[in-house]
Amino acid sequence: MLQLCLQPSEHNTYADIEAAFKCLEENYGTKQEDLILYGQSVGSGPTLDLAARLPRLRAVVLHSPILSGVRVMYAVKRTYWFDIYKNIDKMPQVNCPVLVIHGTADEVVDFSHGKQLWELCKHKYEPLWVKGGTHCNLELYPEYIRHLKKFISTVERGPHSSRRISTRKSTTEQIEPSRKSTDSSLFELPRRSTDWREKPRHSTDRLERPVKNSGPQNGDRVRMSFEQVERSRRSVDKSWKSVVDYNQFERGRKSVDRLERIR
Numbered sequence: 001m002l003q004l005c006l007q008p009s010e011h012n013t014y015a016d017i018e019a020a021f022k023c024l025e026e027n028y029g030t031k032q033e034d035l036i037l038y039g040q041s042v043g044s045g046p047t048l049d050l051a052a053r054l055p056r057l058r059a060v061v062l063h064s065p066i067l068s069g070v071r072v073m074y075a076v077k078r079t080y081w082f083d084i085y086k087n088i089d090k091m092p093q094v095n096c097p098v099l100v101i102h103g104t105a106d107e108v109v110d111f112s113h114g115k116q117l118w119e120l121c122k123h124k125y126e127p128l129w130v131k132g133g134t135h136c137n138l139e140l141y142p143e144y145i146r147h148l149k150k151f152i153s154t155v156e157r158g159p160h161s162s163r164r165i166s167t168r169k170s171t172t173e174q175i176e177p178s179r180k181s182t183d184s185s186l187f188e189l190p191r192r193s194t195d196w197r198e199k200p201r202h203s204t205d206r207l208e209r210p211v212k213n214s215g216p217q218n219g220d221r222v223r224m225s226f227e228q229v230e231r232s233r234r235s236v237d238k239s240w241k242s243v244v245d246y247n248q249f250e251r252g253r254k255s256v257d258r259l260e261r262i263r
Contacts, residue, residue, distance in 0.1 A: 010045065010069075010084045017046040021054075032056040036152065040064060041109060041135065045085030052093035059155040060098045061148070064106055064135055067113045091120040097158070099125045099151045101144065103133025125151060 024030035036059045039047025044065035051060045066072050069084035079086055091098075098121045102114030111129070118127045128147045130138050138144050 013046040014049050017050050021050060033058055036061065036155065038063065042066065042085065044087055045069075048087045048090045048094065051096065052090045055095050057094075057096045058158070059096050059151070060094060061151070062098065062100045062114070062117060063138065064102050064109050065100065065114055065117055066109050067116060071113070072109055087117060088120065091117050092122065095122060097123045097125045097151075097155055099148070100127045101130065101138060101147070102127070103130045103135065103138055105132050106135045108135040125154070 021035075024035070032054045033056050035054075035057055037047045037051055037057065038061040039045070040063035044062050047060065047062070048065075051057055065087060066085060067088045068079060068086045070076055070080060070082075071088070079089060098118070100114045100118040100121075102109075102111050104111050114127070115129075118124060126147075128143065130141050130144065133141060
């Protein structure tokens with residue numbers, strides 16, 4: 001069951017986002033690779049805290065983010081022990097693409113916060129600096145939703161999708177040679193066996209010529225001709241059976257060879 005903390009504190013916001021993630025993971029089977037975290041203003045703190053601990057996260061969106069709590073009030077150059085939401089220290093630990101959106105006229109969190117966080121990203125994505133945008137109205141700009149959709153479409157075609165595509169390609173490459181070899185074994189060998197059958201057919205034609213030109217006194221010769229034809233037919237049947245056996249043997253041998261190459 002999802003239980004959220006009631007007391008507003010830095011630690012409790014971390015616990016809240018952790019509880020939300022565990023709920024998705026345990027109750028709905030959601031994987032890190034399927035999640036895009038979105039943090040706005042102070043919400044960028046727990047967002048980056050969780051993102052820094054999820055190595056396979058799909059992506060992160062930071063909307064008007066802060067460098068740290070103290071830096072919102074004072075332009076300090078170092079992080080003090082009492083500071084909160086130290087995003088400036090956690091951003092380099094995030095291993096997924098990050099989109100930073102910030103208004104150039106932000107009156108609450110200076111635009112420099114978003115710009116500096118973007119510079120610290122490991123996997124930078126084209127940021128969106130909304131000209132004239134303030135702290136709470138970026139959603140009203142058409143470029144906001146357009147840029148956000150573009151980012152989501154890009155990360156959906158990211159490394160995980162590429163891996164699936166390459167797997168399909170390798171599988172196709174393994175199947176295609178075996179299909180070609182199977183085709184050649186099916187069509188090439190019977191074509192040779194047909195040539196073998198043609199030869200007795202020619203001999204049959206030669207045997208039938210005397211029958212047409214012979215008179216009634218050559219009845220014995222006619223019977224001999226039919227016996228020779230019958231023997232030729234039987235020999236062809238035997239040859240055909242041997243060819244079929246040979247084809248089966250060849251296909252078995254080729255499949256063994258392919259298995260050896262795959263190993």
